[in-house]
Amino acid sequence: MNDPVVLITATLVLAGGTFAFRLAGPFLRSRITFPPRAERLIEVSTVVLLASLVATTALTEGHGPAGVARPAGVLAAGLLAWRKVPFLGVVLAAAAVTAVLRLLGIP
Amino acid sequence: MLFILLNVHSIWRTLDRALLRDISLVCVAVGVVGLSYGAIAVASGFPLWFPVVLGLTVLAASSEFLFVGIVAAGGSPVAAVLAGLLVNARHLPFGLAAPDVLGRGWHRLLGTHLMNDETVVFALAQEGMPRKRAAYWACGLGILVCWPLGAFTGGLIGSVMDDTDALGLDAMFPAILLALIVPAFRDRDRRRAGLAGAAVALAATPFLPTGLPVLLALTGLSVTAVREKAHR
Numbered sequence: 001m002n003d004p005v006v007l008i009t010a011t012l013v014l015a016g017g018t019f020a021f022r023l024a025g026p027f028l029r030s031r032i033t034f035p036p037r038a039e040r041l042i043e044v045s046t047v048v049l050l051a052s053l054v055a056t057t058a059l060t061e062g063h064g065p066a067g068v069a070r071p072a073g074v075l076a077a078g079l080l081a082w083r084k085v086p087f088l089g090v091v092l093a094a095a096a097v098t099a100v101l102r103l104l105g106i107p
Numbered sequence: 108m109l110f111i112l113l114n115v116h117s118i119w120r121t122l123d124r125a126l127l128r129d130i131s132l133v134c135v136a137v138g139v140v141g142l143s144y145g146a147i148a149v150a151s152g153f154p155l156w157f158p159v160v161l162g163l164t165v166l167a168a169s170s171e172f173l174f175v176g177i178v179a180a181g182g183s184p185v186a187a188v189l190a191g192l193l194v195n196a197r198h199l200p201f202g203l204a205a206p207d208v209l210g211r212g213w214h215r216l217l218g219t220h221l222m223n224d225e226t227v228v229f230a231l232a233q234e235g236m237p238r239k240r241a242a243y244w245a246c247g248l249g250i251l252v253c254w255p256l257g258a259f260t261g262g263l264i265g266s267v268m269d270d271t272d273a274l275g276l277d278a279m280f281p282a283i284l285l286a287l288i289v290p291a292f293r294d295r296d297r298r299r300a301g302l303a304g305a306a307v308a309l310a311a312t313p314f315l316p317t318g319l320p321v322l323l324a325l326t327g328l329s330v331t332a333v334r335e336k337a338h339r
Contacts, residue, residue, distance in 0.1 A: 002154060007153075007157050010174070012164075014170060018165050018191075019219065021198040022198045028203060047300065048300050048301055048324055048325055050169075050301075051302065052305045052327070053321055054285045057284070058281035058285075060312045063312060070281075073282065078282075087286055088136040090283070090285075090286045091282050094281075095282075100275075103273075
């Protein structure tokens with residue numbers, strides 16, 4: 001994991017590919033008009049990707065469940081975000097709830 | 108350099124105090140999540156420079172967490188890069204949705220690099236082009252500084268402490284993503300599609316390599332597609 005050649009190559013490919021995705025949107029938009037239905041699906045797909053990323057990073061570790069403390073912290077964060085608490089409060093609450101539960105011996 | 112300074116000055120004049128406060132809070136939150144990213148990366152065995160350089164050049168948190176997580180769990184770097192690219196594919200629809208705020212000339216290269224979950228959401232929420240542009244750039248430049256800085260500080264924490272889990276740092280990343288999608292979840296159709304996708308990803312996690320379940324989640328879109336067909 002510490003081989004610098006592997007790490008630098010990985011960084012270049014990930015950074016270059018990500019930049020290409022960022023370039024592609026404005027480039028396509030100036031040349032193609034998407035039907036409204038496709039635009040809506042494109043927009044919803046970002047929500048779907050982010051939601052599944054939340055679910056897998058909050059609830060799973062490797063191929064198994066992540067225990068109780070982390071999901072509880074993320075759940076608390078979700079409730080605060082729903083009540084329109086600012087980002088910083090939401091993020092700190094997630095860590096605090098998770099840390100306190102672990103301190104109490106809950107994994 | 109002078110050009111950037113002039114640009115920052117005009118951003119400063121265009122933004123009002125309330126918007127500037129919101130943007131600063133998001134940048135600080137991003138910096139705090141950066142702490143957890145840097146700490147987790149270094150505690151799982153990466154050298155200190157790596158999360159900082161990856162953060163600065165990729166500038167997309169989820170793919171960086173995913174990369175570090177997959178390699179730390181024993182996955183191959185190739186799989187980790189592919190998973191990161193898959194997750195970052197969402198920047199294409201972001202670019203389709205974003206208003207024309209990226210700038211001109213060489214300036215546009217930096218503007219393109221600053222495109223991410225937070226900057227697009229902030230730009231879309233403003234009225235009028237000057238405000239959209241100012242919000243996009245202020246948020247983007249703030250994140251460009253806060254994210255790698257947070258990763259570096261977190262990396263220092265991770266190098267003196269083995270058990271970053273005790274601080275609950277691993278809960279911060281899903282928390283900020285959740286905070287970003289909560290406004291979209293107030294809409295019923297998006298909530299259904301999002302929940303369906305999340306269920307698919309969870310069901311697939313025990314069986315598929317990390318990164319793939321998130322893509323398989325796009326089948327959750329069929330909920331929206333079928334409903335729209337039924338409407339017609």
